[in-house]
Every structure is written in structure tokens, then in C-alpha cells.
Amino acid sequence: MKFIIKAKGHRLISSTHETTFEVTKDNYLTEKGTCIIGISAEYSAREFPDWLKEYLIEGNKVIIEIVVEGLRDLVIGYGSKDLRFRDDRSFVIRKSRYIDDRTVVINANKAAKDIDRRIIELLKMEKELKIIFHTI
Numbered sequence: 001m002k003f004i005i006k007a008k009g010h011r012l013i014s015s016t017h018e019t020t021f022e023v024t025k026d027n028y029l030t031e032k033g034t035c036i037i038g039i040s041a042e043y044s045a046r047e048f049p050d051w052l053k054e055y056l057i058e059g060n061k062v063i064i065e066i067v068v069e070g071l072r073d074l075v076i077g078y079g080s081k082d083l084r085f086r087d088d089r090s091f092v093i094r095k096s097r098y099i100d101d102r103t104v105v106i107n108a109n110k111a112a113k114d115i116d117r118r119i120i121e122l123l124k125m126e127k128e129l130k131i132i133f134h135t136i
Contacts, residue, residue, distance in 0.1 A: 003052050003133040007038030009068070009123030017112040021075075022102070023131055024090035035092070035112045037066070037120070038129040045084075045091040045104050053085050055135050062105060064093060065132040066115060068123060073116040077108030 010029040015021070017035035024033075027040045056062065056079030064075040077093055086101035093105040123129060 001051065001135045003049060005041055005043050005131045005133075007041035007129045007131065009037075009126045009129060010039050011124055011126065013037060013120060013123045015112040015115055015120045015123070019095045019111050020092050021110075021112040021115065022090050022092045023129070026089060037112055037115065037123060038131070041090070041131075043091075044089050045087040045102050047088070048085055048091070048104065052133060052135070053083070055079065056104060057081055057083055061136050063134040063136065064105065064108075065130075065134060066119060067130040067132065068119045068127050071116060071119050071122065073110070073119055075105075075108050075110045075115075077105035079104075080106050 007023050012029045014034050020035045021037050022035045023038040023041045025041045059079050066073045082099050084101050091104045092102040093108045095108050095111050097106050
């Protein structure tokens, strides 16, 4: 199964964070948001569908596809029984095992700095972003 979240880029996207990437429902970005790769997202962690929350809470592996104008990058990560899905503004994918209300995936193989730079350049031009969660 898959779950698609649409968001958009912003001119201040730097995507330099070393351990996470984030997508937010906020419609703005500051220079401090080095992990943010998308704004104006359709969904926050709290709004993920129940089937995906359950899948991730079981600790299952997930593939996250980042798509902008035909360019794709893939991130592999895992859920955890400790995920909370409580945040109503954003969601975060982490390379670490740290979990807070925004965390939806841990032990990911990529963070913001690892995402294909061609995708990041398009996001700086405020192009549409799709984040697609694929269950395995």
C-alpha cells in the first residue's frame, strides 16, 4: 500500500541537516529550518491514516519516495512501537532512534543532507513535492 503527501518547496530550503528531514504544514520557512524539505503539507504526523500508523507501530520497514518533477530519491527506514503520531503541524524522518511527537520513521538511511541535490534545487524554486510512503 502507499500513502501520498503533497507539499511544496520554498526558496529558503537548504536541506543540510545531518540526522533528519521534515515536512511541515506551515506555509513559511526560516533559515533555521535546515531539516525542512517541504512546506504547506497536506498532512501532519497526527493525520497519517490508521493503517499506516499501525504498520509503523509494528516496527515494519518502509520505503519513502521523494518526488519532484519526475526526479526521485528513495529513503529506507523503520517504524517503532514507541511512535506517537501526535504532532499536528509536521512529520519527521530520523536517522537516529530518537522519537518525539513528530517522528514517523526512525533508523532511516538518509537525512536532509543526503537527498539528491537536483531535487533540492527544484524545491528551492517552490516546485511541488510528493512524499510517498510504501509499505513492504
